[in-house]
Amino acid sequence: MQRLTLRQEQLLRLIIHEYISAxxxxxxxxxxxxxxLPFSSATIRNEMAELERAGLINQPHTSAGRVPxxxxxxxxxxxxxxxxxxxxxEQMMIRHQFRQVEAQLEGWMQLAVxxxxxxxxxxxxxxxxxxxxxxxxxxxxxxxxxQEHVILLVLVTQESxxxxxxxxxxxxxxxxDLRLISDTCNARFKGLSAAEIDxxxxxxxxxxxxxxxxxxxxxxxxxxxxxxxxxHAGLEHALLQPEFAGGQxxxxxxxxxGNGGFLSALLPQVQPDSPDDVQVFIGSENSADAxxxxxxxxxxxxxxxxxxGLIGVLGPRRMPxxxxxxxVRYMAGLMSDLVGRFYYxxxxxxx
Amino acid sequence: MQRLTLRQEQLLRLIIHEYISAxxxxxxxxxxxxxxLPFSSATIRNEMAELERAGLINQPHTSAGRVPxxxxxxxxxxxxxxxxxxxxxEQMMIRHQFRQVEAQLEGWMQLAVxxxxxxxxxxxxxxxxxxxxxxxxxxxxxxxxxQEHVILLVLVTQESxxxxxxxxxxxxxxxxDLRLISDTCNARFKGLSAAEIDxxxxxxxxxxxxxxxxxxxxxxxxxxxxxxxxxHAGLEHALLQPEFAGGQxxxxxxxxxGNGGFLSALLPQVQPDSPDDVQVFIGSENSADAxxxxxxxxxxxxxxxxxxGLIGVLGPRRMPxxxxxxxVRYMAGLMSDLVGRFYYxxxxxxx
DNA sequence: GTTAGCACTCGGCAGGCGAGAGTGCTAACA
DNA sequence: TGTTAGCACTCTCGCCTGCCGAGTGCTAAC
Numbered sequence: 001m002q003r004l005t006l007r008q009e010q011l012l013r014l015i016i017h018e019y020i021s022a023x024x025x026x027x028x029x030x031x032x033x034x035x036x037l038p039f040s041s042a043t044i045r046n047e048m049a050e051l052e053r054a055g056l057i058n059q060p061h062t063s064a065g066r067v068p069x070x071x072x073x074x075x076x077x078x079x080x081x082x083x084x085x086x087x088x089x090e091q092m093m094i095r096h097q098f099r100q101v102e103a104q105l106e107g108w109m110q111l112a113v114x115x116x117x118x119x120x121x122x123x124x125x126x127x128x129x130x131x132x133x134x135x136x137x138x139x140x141x142x143x144x145x146x147q148e149h150v151i152l153l154v155l156v157t158q159e160s161x162x163x164x165x166x167x168x169x170x171x172x173x174x175x176x177d178l179r180l181i182s183d184t185c186n187a188r189f190k191g192l193s194a195a196e197i198d199x200x201x202x203x204x205x206x207x208x209x210x211x212x213x214x215x216x217x218x219x220x221x222x223x224x225x226x227x228x229x230x231x232h233a234g235l236e237h238a239l240l241q242p243e244f245a246g247g248q249x250x251x252x253x254x255x256x257x258g259n260g261g262f263l264s265a266l267l268p269q270v271q272p273d274s275p276d277d278v279q280v281f282i283g284s285e286n287s288a289d290a291x292x293x294x295x296x297x298x299x300x301x302x303x304x305x306x307x308x309g310l311i312g313v314l315g316p317r318r319m320p321x322x323x324x325x326x327x328v329r330y331m332a333g334l335m336s337d338l339v340g341r342f343y344y345x346x347x348x349x350x351x
Numbered sequence: 352m353q354r355l356t357l358r359q360e361q362l363l364r365l366i367i368h369e370y371i372s373a374x375x376x377x378x379x380x381x382x383x384x385x386x387x388l389p390f391s392s393a394t395i396r397n398e399m400a401e402l403e404r405a406g407l408i409n410q411p412h413t414s415a416g417r418v419p420x421x422x423x424x425x426x427x428x429x430x431x432x433x434x435x436x437x438x439x440x441e442q443m444m445i446r447h448q449f450r451q452v453e454a455q456l457e458g459w460m461q462l463a464v465x466x467x468x469x470x471x472x473x474x475x476x477x478x479x480x481x482x483x484x485x486x487x488x489x490x491x492x493x494x495x496x497x498q499e500h501v502i503l504l505v506l507v508t509q510e511s512x513x514x515x516x517x518x519x520x521x522x523x524x525x526x527x528d529l530r531l532i533s534d535t536c537n538a539r540f541k542g543l544s545a546a547e548i549d550x551x552x553x554x555x556x557x558x559x560x561x562x563x564x565x566x567x568x569x570x571x572x573x574x575x576x577x578x579x580x581x582x583h584a585g586l587e588h589a590l591l592q593p594e595f596a597g598g599q600x601x602x603x604x605x606x607x608x609g610n611g612g613f614l615s616a617l618l619p620q621v622q623p624d625s626p627d628d629v630q631v632f633i634g635s636e637n638s639a640d641a642x643x644x645x646x647x648x649x650x651x652x653x654x655x656x657x658x659x660g661l662i663g664v665l666g667p668r669r670m671p672x673x674x675x676x677x678x679v680r681y682m683a684g685l686m687s688d689l690v691g692r693f694y695y696x697x698x699x700x701x702x
Numbered sequence: 703g704t705t706a707g708c709a710c711t712c713g714g715c716a717g718g719c720g721a722g723a724g725t726g727c728t729a730a731c732a
Numbered sequence: 733t734g735t736t737a738g739c740a741c742t743c744t745c746g747c748c749t750g751c752c753g754a755g756t757g758c759t760a761a762c
Contacts (some may be wrong), residue, residue, distance in 0.1 A: 002569055027755050040705050045756065063711045063755045104516060140526060142493045152513060154505050160497050164505070164515070165455060168692075177493060235609065239590075239601040247596035251587040258586065341519075378724050391736050396725070414724045414743045 004054070004075075011047050012056055013080050018070050020318050023242060025065030053268050070283040070317065073295070077280050077321050084326035090119070091330060098334065104265025105129075108230055112311060112331050119327045122315035123253075125232045127263070128301045129309035129339055131159040136222035138189045138197070138215060143167075143178040151178065153211065155218050158191070165216040167210055179184050185211055193218035196328075243293070243316040256290060262314070265290050272300060272308055278329045283317040295319040299332035303340050311335055354430075355405070362398050363407055364431050367419050371669050372591060373381060376416030421634040421668065424646070428631050428672050435677035441470070442681060449685070456480075459689050460582055463662060465683050468585025470678045473666035474604075476583045478614070480653045480660035480690055482510045486544045487573040489566060491537060494518075494529040498684045502529065502563065506569050509542070518561055545570035583608050583665075594644070594667040607641060607655055613665070616641050623659055629680045634668040646670040650683035654691050662686060 004012070007211040018026045027217055028044040032038065035144045037044065048066055051057050056072035059065070068076070086094075094115055101107045109126050116124035136157045151167040173181075185208055189197055194216045201212035235254070238244050244253055265288035271279060281296040297319070298312030311332050313324045355363070369377045379395040382388065388395065399417055407423035410416070419427070437445075445466055452458045460477050467475035468493055487508045495503040502518040507687045524532075538560055540548055545567045552563035586605070589595050595604055607613045616639035621630060632647040648670070649663030662683050664675045 027753090029755075041755090042705055042707095042757095043703085046704090048713065049757080059756085064713075065755065102516075103519070128385070139497075140495055140496055142505065144491055144493055144505065146490075146507055146511055146513070150511075151507070152507060152514070154493065154495060154503070156495050156497055156503060160501075162497070162503060162515070166452070169452070233609070236602040236605045237606060240598045242598070245596075245598035245601070247591045247593070247601075250590040250596070250598075250601050254587045254590060258584070376724090380724075391735055392724095393726095393738095394734085397735090400726080410725085412743065414741085416724065 004051075008047055008051060009080060011044065012051060012068075012072060012076060013055060014237055015051075015066060016046075016072065016076050019068055020320055023318060025060055025067050027065035030065070068318075070285060073282045073317065073321065074285070077282070077325070081322045081325070084189070084322045084329075086326045086330045092118045094330070094334070098338070105339070108335065112335055113233040114229050116311070116313060116331050117232075117237065118312050120320065121234075121237050122313050122319060122324070123232055123234045123238045123257070124311075124313050125230055125257070125262070126311045126335075127230050127309045129307040129335075131161065131307050135193045135220045136161060137191055137193050138186075138219070140186060141182065141211075141215065142192070143182045143211070145173060145175045145178055148172045153205070153214055153218075155215060155220070157222060161222050163222060165214055165218060167214060169207060169210065173207065181207055181211065184208070189215060194223060230257065230260070230263050238315065241316050243318070249293075249314065252290075257314075260291060263310075266296065266298070266310075269308065270298060270300070278325050278332070280321065280325065297324040297328050298319065299328050301332040301335040301339065303336065309335070309339075309340065355402075355426075359398055359402060360431060362395065363402060363423060363427060364420075366402075366408060366417060367423065367427050370419055371671055374669060376411055376418050378416035381416070383551070398436075419669075421636060424633045424668065424672065425636070428481045428676070432552065432673045432676070433615050435676045435680075437536065437681045443686070445681070449689070456690070459686065461595065463686055464582050464584040467590065467662070467664060467678055467682050471664050471675045472585075472588050473670060473675070474583055474585045474589045474608070475664050476581055476608070476613070477662045477686075478581050478660045480658040480686075482658045487512060487570045488542055488544050489537075489540045489548070489570070491541070492562075492566065494533045494562070496524060496526045496529055499523045504569075506566060508573060510571070512573050514573060516565055516569060518565055520561065524558065528700065532558055532562065535559070540566060545574065570624060581608065581611070581614050588616070592667050594669070600644075603641075608665075611678075612641060613676055616650070617647065617661075621651070621661065622651060628685070629676050631672065631676065644668065646672070648672065648675040648679050650679050652683040652686040652690065656688065658690065660686070660690075 011031075014031060015026050018034065025202065028041040028048060032039065032041045032044055046215060048057065051072075052059070052066065055069060056075055057066040057068050060067060097111060097115065098108065101111050105128070109128065110284075113124050113126045116126075136159060136299060139156045139158045141155040144154070146152050146166070149168055149170065149172065151169060151173065153165050153167055155163045155165075157163075188200065189212070192200070197212055197216045197219070201209055201216065204212050235257070238253055239250050244250050265286070269281065269287045278297060278299045281291070281294075281298075283295065284292055284294065286292055293316070295315050295317045296312060298310055300308050302308040302310055312328050313319070315324075362382075365382060366377050369382060369385065379392040380693060383390065383392045383395055399408065401424075403410070403417065406420060407426055408417040408419050411418055419590050448466065449459065449462060452462050456479070460479065464475050464477045467477075487510060490507045490509045492504060492506040493589065495505070497517070500519055500521065502520060502524065504516050504518055506514045506516075508514075539551065540563070543551075548563055548567045548570070552560055552567065555563050586608070589604055590601050595601050607616075616637070620632065620638045629650045631647060632642070632649070634646065635643055637643055637645065637647065644667070646666050646668045647663060649661055651659050652662055653659040663679050664670070666675075
């Protein structure tokens with residue numbers, strides 16, 4: 001696509017801004033008045049005709065105003081907004097809020113997704129960061145007596161995954177005895193994968209066998225954890241958008257977010273290797289049918305190439321891309337930072 | 352309120368059923384035709400006038416059909432549906448699904464809320480069961496090395512609560528050393544509450560002090576856990592109801608469920624001491640303003656009087672009460688059963 | 703290159719109208 | 733006494749119609 005003239009670009013920008021905030025097709029006259037342009041509406045009309053020929057805007061019907069097309073938004077995102085950053089004051093406010101919260105992953109995710117939704121006025125989503133390696137192996141586990149018949153098993157894998165589960169056993173076992181069992185089993189199973197434990201577990205008897213079975217089961221859960229779990233916030237923003245106000249569309253977006261449909265539609269098109277870099281998908285640019293009516297601003301976060309999560313914003317195609325991109329970029333960077341410390345370095349207290 | 356005649360009761364039942372399924376005001380003629388009543392529409396009209404005088408139904412406007420009032424639904428729930436039970440085949444199907452899932456609380460809650468939503472065609476909610484005792488005390492904890500600077504702390508309280516958190520420490524500590532530390536600290540802190548640990552922690556140094564601080568923090572979190580956390584499912588059902596289809600109402604219900612507003616509005620009016628017994632709140636019967644437009648069917652579940660959770664259904668006033676009450680009662684019983692075994696007895700495998 | 707003017711298009715809205723559903727009342731009937 | 737048929741009346745809803753205004757493209761003049 002060839003580059004537009006400066007005036008055309010500014011015009012496109014104005015059309016998009018106006019359409020985003022007023023959510024109805026924008027006409028030449030209204031545009032001139034509202035922004036006090038130094039041209040008459042007729043001139044604007046000529047330019048608009050040009051933009052329409054270029055496929056960047058179109059009219060829903062004759063004698064209506066113009067509405068940006070997907071390519072129009074694309075041009076805007078590529079050429080007209082540069083690399084938006086959050087204002088320093090906003091960055092400070094966000095960092096401040098993160099300092100208030102417990103230094104734990106769930107808290108960070110919860111806070112990030114909430115702030116992002118509030119900041120962009122749209123639905124925002126975040127996934128847990130996941131290691132990319134595929135076969136989980138035992139690093140260490142502990143057994144803790146909870147109640148008469150209930151034992152807690154805590155498993156840590158070599159990839160720093162943590163998993164806990166409850167064992168039920170027919171008789172009470174003292175904590176000291178649990179320790180003996182866990183010591184021998186730890187020695188035996190250290191470094192093994194689910195399949196390898198299965199081979200050994202047949203030789204085990206009694207509680208040891210139950211432990212082996214549980215370990216194997218948990219490891220397999222980690223292995224099969226293709227389903228990154230998705231958290232979202234700000235759903236109410238989307239429901240207030242006229243695009244999704246009808247019961248039909250509202251139901252669709254809720255289902256999309258609720259049952260994993262969103263992730264499985266989104267994942268194939270996300271480049272996992274552009275850390276902290278924001279990717280934008282506008283309407284028909286989405287490969288999955290289910291996403292055709294949305295605009296998506298998403299980034300990966302994590303540590304180097306080892307653990308990767310997603311964080312981003314989901315909204316109607318008519319979305320404040322500039323602000324969204326800035327916010328998502330900042331949030332992804334912040335989350336990468338936090339997860340990095342969390343996985344690899346010392347205390348978070350002094351910031 | 353005085354009792355109605357048999358025919359009036361049947362009529363009320365029909366009106367409610369018809370209104371629930373067809374969701375528009377029901378008229379005398381349509382009723383006679385649809386259910387092939389052995390009376391003419393004129394007779395039905397007379398009876399309807401009587402029901403209206405009793406305040407059980409009313410007309411939205413002259414020459415419209417009749418719509419049940421809150422008192423109408425109340426009469427229906429009290430006198431016309433008895434003690435609905437789920438069909439045995441449905442019970443079996445549900446139990447079967449529970450057998451497929453990991454024997455853990457989160458899994459059960461997730462499954463229960465999903466099934467309940469599907470079964471009733473409405474939004475369903477569930478909270479974690481919480482012990483009613485107020486001060487948490489250490490029973491046992493373990494320290495597990497995760498990575499160079501990261502240690503996992505798993506805490507079990509005397510009330511069988513489990514809490515985990517990550518510690519960051521400036522140097523690597525071998526698992527064996529962690530065990531030494533945890534042994535001495537366990538001996539020292541066993542049976543203590545947050546406040547009591549705070550007193551001792553000043554004498555501690557090094558890692559022991561960090562552990563003490565963390566333990567105290569986690570215990571306080573358990574103490575202050577007034578905010579039962581709420582899970583919900585089936586939101587899409589509500590959004591498809593015409594009552595909530597507008598963006599306005601849709602936004603309200605999402606916010607209600609999303610930020611704790613629902614629980615804080617509901618809790619004051621729920622009787623906590625009627626275990627497994629279903630409570631119904633219809634429209635204006637709800638004490639909180641925010642709930643006036645909803646019908647709520649809710650039950651407590653848990654173990655004796657010690658741990659109590661909520662499970663139930665939220666929908667428009669026009670809600671299938673009979674089916675909802677049956678489903679909620681069954682689910683609450685099932686959850687009580689599961690939680691009971693989980694906290695107090697042996698294996699769940701054989702059902 | 704810009705602008706004023708003009709004829710034209712079309713969505714949205716208000717108003718009028720008729721159909722249909724529903725009601726209460728009255729009088730007749732079993 | 734309870735039930736029913738008939739009737740006059742009311743009100744909503746959907747449909748049509750005509751008008752208003754916003755917006756457009758084109759042309760001619762500056």
